[in-house]
Amino acid sequence: MVHIGKMDAGQFCWLDLAATDADSAKTFYRNLFGWTSHEQLANGGSFTRLRLSDHDVGSIYQLRETLLDNGMTSHWTPYVRVNDIERAAGRSARCGGTVVVDPFLVSGVARIALILDSVGAVVGLWEPIAVDQKANGHA
Numbered sequence: 001m002v003h004i005g006k007m008d009a010g011q012f013c014w015l016d017l018a019a020t021d022a023d024s025a026k027t028f029y030r031n032l033f034g035w036t037s038h039e040q041l042a043n044g045g046s047f048t049r050l051r052l053s054d055h056d057v058g059s060i061y062q063l064r065e066t067l068l069d070n071g072m073t074s075h076w077t078p079y080v081r082v083n084d085i086e087r088a089a090g091r092s093a094r095c096g097g098t099v100v101v102d103p104f105l106v107s108g109v110a111r112i113a114l115i116l117d118s119v120g121a122v123v124g125l126w127e128p129i130a131v132d133q134k135a136n137g138h139a
Contacts, residue, residue: 007081014079014110014126015058018072022048022062025074029060042107077114079124085111088125092117105129 007013019025026048029035035050035057047061063072082088085103093099096118103113103125111127 009081009083011081012078013081014124016047016077016079016124017058017060017074018063018067018077019060019074020063020068020072021074022060025060026050040108042109043105077122077124079112079126082125082127085113085125085127088127089113089115092125103127 017025026037029050030037033052035052037060038049038051039046040049045061047059049056050058050060063074089099089103092115098116099113100116100122101112101114103111105111108129110129113125115123115125117123
């Protein structure tokens, strides 16, 4: 289970690993930390939830072929919990950052966006989906 709802806005809450070889990464982290892998469908594809003791610790997804062909390497993206993704993305631009991926829904999980901060570092914004939004299909 994701415990994002228990975190306050402004706290780091999630990590994604974009991997050049997702299967190798899953094996590595299983052997290193004991993380188990659980596939989840989202947005017409899937990603892998990483868990330790039945608690999600992050996720892994396979980099698309086009990104690999353009030299993209494996990388982690940390996410910070926000209460309103649209407002946080807008605020980031006003503070000297740049929105590089506009807010979008990760089916059944959260609304996320990616920004570059004022010094060029990538960070994700994460607005969890309320349980009642999931149940009613309003997320």
